Amino acid sequence: MKKIFIICLLSLIMQFLHGQNAPKTTAASVSACPNGSFNVSITTNSAVQVGALTLRLDFNPNLITYNSYSNANSLLSGISVNSVLESPNVRYIKIVWLVPTSPNTVNLTAGKIVDLNFTLLSGSPTIQFNNTSNFGGDCEYANGFGVAYNDSLYVNSTITNLGTGITGSISGSNSVCQGQSSVIYTVPAISNATSYVWTLPTGASGTSSTNSITVNYGASAVSGNITVKGYNATCGNGSSSSLAINVNSIPVAAGTISGLTTVCQGQNSVTYTVPAISNATSYVWTLPTGASGTSSTNSITVNYGASAISGSLTVKGNNSCGDGASSSLTITVNPLVAAAGRISGLTTVCQGQSSVSYTVPAISNATSYVWSMPTGVTGTSSTNSIIVNYGSSAVSGSITVKGNNACGNGASSSLSITVNPLPVAAGTISGLSPVCQGQNSITYTVPTISNATSYVWTLPTGATGASSTNSITVNYGISAVSGSITVKGNNSCGDGTISSKSILVNPLPVAAGTISGLSNVCQGQNSLTYTVPSISNATSYVWTLPTGASGTSSTNSITVNYNISALSGSITVNGNNSCGDGVNSSLSITVNPLPVAAGTISGLTTVCQGQNNVTYTVPAISNATSYVWTLPTGVSGTSSTNSITVNYGTSVFSGSISVNGNNSCGDGISSSLSITVNPLPVAAGTISGLSPVCQGQNSTTYTVPTISNATSYVWSMPTGVTGTSSTNSIAVNYGASAVSGSITVKGNNSCGDG
Numbered sequence: 001m002k003k004i005f006i007i008c009l010l011s012l013i014m015q016f017l018h019g020q021n022a023p024k025t026t027a028a029s030v031s032a033c034p035n036g037s038f039n040v041s042i043t044t045n046s047a048v049q050v051g052a053l054t055l056r057l058d059f060n061p062n063l064i065t066y067n068s069y070s071n072a073n074s075l076l077s078g079i080s081v082n083s084v085l086e087s088p089n090v091r092y093i094k095i096v097w098l099v100p101t102s103p104n105t106v107n108l109t110a111g112k113i114v115d116l117n118f119t120l121l122s123g124s125p126t127i128q129f130n131n132t133s134n135f136g137g138d139c140e141y142a143n144g145f146g147v148a149y150n151d152s153l154y155v156n157s158t159i160t161n162l163g164t165g166i167t168g169s170i171s172g173s174n175s176v177c178q179g180q181s182s183v184i185y186t187v188p189a190i191s192n193a194t195s196y197v198w199t200l201p202t203g204a205s206g207t208s209s210t211n212s213i214t215v216n217y218g219a220s221a222v223s224g225n226i227t228v229k230g231y232n233a234t235c236g237n238g239s240s241s242s243l244a245i246n247v248n249s250i251p252v253a254a255g256t257i258s259g260l261t262t263v264c265q266g267q268n269s270v271t272y273t274v275p276a277i278s279n280a281t282s283y284v285w286t287l288p289t290g291a292s293g294t295s296s297t298n299s300i301t302v303n304y305g306a307s308a309i310s311g312s313l314t315v316k317g318n319n320s321c322g323d324g325a326s327s328s329l330t331i332t333v334n335p336l337v338a339a340a341g342r343i344s345g346l347t348t349v350c351q352g353q354s355s356v357s358y359t360v361p362a363i364s365n366a367t368s369y370v371w372s373m374p375t376g377v378t379g380t381s382s383t384n385s386i387i388v389n390y391g392s393s394a395v396s397g398s399i400t401v402k403g404n405n406a407c408g409n410g411a412s413s414s415l416s417i418t419v420n421p422l423p424v425a426a427g428t429i430s431g432l433s434p435v436c437q438g439q440n441s442i443t444y445t446v447p448t449i450s451n452a453t454s455y456v457w458t459l460p461t462g463a464t465g466a467s468s469t470n471s472i473t474v475n476y477g478i479s480a481v482s483g484s485i486t487v488k489g490n491n492s493c494g495d496g497t498i499s500s501k502s503i504l505v506n507p508l509p510v511a512a513g514t515i516s517g518l519s520n521v522c523q524g525q526n527s528l529t530y531t532v533p534s535i536s537n538a539t540s541y542v543w544t545l546p547t548g549a550s551g552t553s554s555t556n557s558i559t560v561n562y563n564i565s566a567l568s569g570s571i572t573v574n575g576n577n578s579c580g581d582g583v584n585s586s587l588s589i590t591v592n593p594l595p596v597a598a599g600t601i602s603g604l605t606t607v608c609q610g611q612n613n614v615t616y617t618v619p620a621i622s623n624a625t626s627y628v629w630t631l632p633t634g635v636s637g638t639s640s641t642n643s644i645t646v647n648y649g650t651s652v653f654s655g656s657i658s659v660n661g662n663n664s665c666g667d668g669i670s671s672s673l674s675i676t677v678n679p680l681p682v683a684a685g686t687i688s689g690l691s692p693v694c695q696g697q698n699s700t701t702y703t704v705p706t707i708s709n710a711t712s713y714v715w716s717m718p719t720g721v722t723g724t725s726s727t728n729s730i731a732v733n734y735g736a737s738a739v740s741g742s743i744t745v746k747g748n749n750s751c752g753d754g
Helices: 002-018
Strands: 025-027 030-032 037-044 048-050 052-059 064-070 080-087 090-098 106-108 111-120 126-129 140-142 157-161 175-177 183-186 195-199 212-217 224-232 236-248 262-264 270-273 282-286 299-304 311-319 327-334 348-350 356-359 368-372 385-390 397-405 413-420 442-445 454-458 471-476 483-491 499-503 520-522 528-531 540-544 557-562 569-577 585-592 606-608 614-617 626-630 643-648 655-663 671-678 700-703 712-716 729-734 744-749
Touching: 025 126, 030 037, 037 157, 048 140, 052 111, 064 090, 090 111, 111 157, 212 224, 471 483, 557 569, 643 655
Parallel strands: 030 157, 175 236, 262 327, 348 413, 520 585, 606 671
Antiparallel strands: 025 037, 037 111, 048 106, 052 090, 052 126, 052 140, 064 111, 080 090, 126 157, 183 212, 195 224, 224 236, 270 299, 282 311, 311 327, 356 385, 368 397, 397 413, 442 471, 454 483, 483 499, 528 557, 540 569, 569 585, 614 643, 626 655, 655 671, 700 729, 712 744
């Protein structure tokens, strides 16, 4: 401490001895623009002999930055200029020079020591000499002995910022809508600004050179920043201030509306939809006059009132920013049918009444008409007129009609109809059946018929009777035929449904036809056949014969024997059945003498069924002018001579061939020849066995009942079928190509095939 004091004392002594002051040192004040560089000249105002100098200049590094030095005084060779950071807010420039050879000095004339180059960051900073640090040792001039001169005046540098001041916060709405206009933004006045430069988000418009601007946001404006900065001609633009703007979009244009474009008045719950609209928070729908429906979504259900008219259905998106562009759908509203007017036509009718016309005045807007009828009433029409038939079961009710078109039905009109009933269906008729032709006073009755005021009866042809009540007495004439008795109730509306009873009229036999047979006979002539055509309705026949003739029959044929005392007379016949006798027929008979008895017949006495051309002969008969041959049943052949050729049919039986002479008196006594007819086999019975069968099916057995008179059996098969047998049973094989056909069988014996 003592040493330092001594040094300082010596220095003071030296200064005193010299008696010289340090020169006035100035750091020049300058003007600069932000971010612009500038030089601060360090100068002295007077000459001084110096052997060393030290200068310290402090500045705020946040406001300016040191770049370099230049233009150092040439006398100060080896000068050192350094920048040192002392603290975040203090940096200093240290200028140090020392004469190269001590104790020499240089005569430092008044003027520049050195230029210091800086860059202005912001504000209007100062550069200050610090002659207090290091006990003042950081700012001093010294002589050649290192003795410091007396301190002099140090003039600090002031930097005038020619730029605009710091821009303040922008005030104004930071949330806007596309399409919003006249939004004002303001910034506090900026020092040194001669005008203001505004920038806006894309799609926003507005111009201003002041600290306030009016902004219009276009329909396509987007979010971004509004910025502003001051400007002057010297330094240009200052620092900017920014305000983030959120531009809320309006809904995009509505798309195509989907839904029915042609509807009807009164049609409800018709849905319309538009694709989702971007940015829309709700939807605004408008409807044609008379249509109703509400929705804030992209779908709406619409009811078309009875008075709705054609128009347009529109929709647009909506949000807090307003409405988007709308979409429109043209709607054609077809009208409803008008109410039907009064129906004209009969209001009181009968069951069963037909072709009753009803009409309604033309209905506005109707393209067709819908009619409805009471139960049991029929008729169809799509016009304003209808022809109606009232069925037998029709009941009272209403006829209604309404107009119709593509939109549906209009209000209906109704006409009350009173349907007077027909008599109910007749019940079951009771009475006799069957009856006989000619049977009389048969009573028939039907239960009382509801709604009937009288009864209508019909009778079979040939039956008679009349009644208007539920009972009738009937007479059946001899020509009456089977048929039906019917009855139905009747009233002012007509007839009810009939009831019918089938009547079987059993007829009398018809009149007998002409009797055929010999009318000229001989006494003693026997076995003469008389025949009458079959008598319709006869169940038996009644014959009567002349005196001395005998024979009985209940058929239409009789065999008569005339004995030797027979007299001429008549043969009669009539039909008979349960109802009585028919009208008879008569044949007059003349009885004449007979030829003599016939002789012996010669010819084969044993033959076969089916054998033909067999000749028989009898000797000539006295008194015979012709010969009468009789043959067994089933044998055929004719001759009026004493010889006959005979054919034996397949169904003939054994019997006798007889012959007698004949003349105008009749037949003589016959001669008879017994004939033994060996029979053919009888007809084969029903074949039993499988049908249908399959091709390729084998060992199928077929059997026929035993055939009388057969000594063997002859079988035949369809094409492709094989099998053999001479008995009444056969086993059959159906080949692969067998076809449908018949299996036949017949019996066989010495006389041939059955």
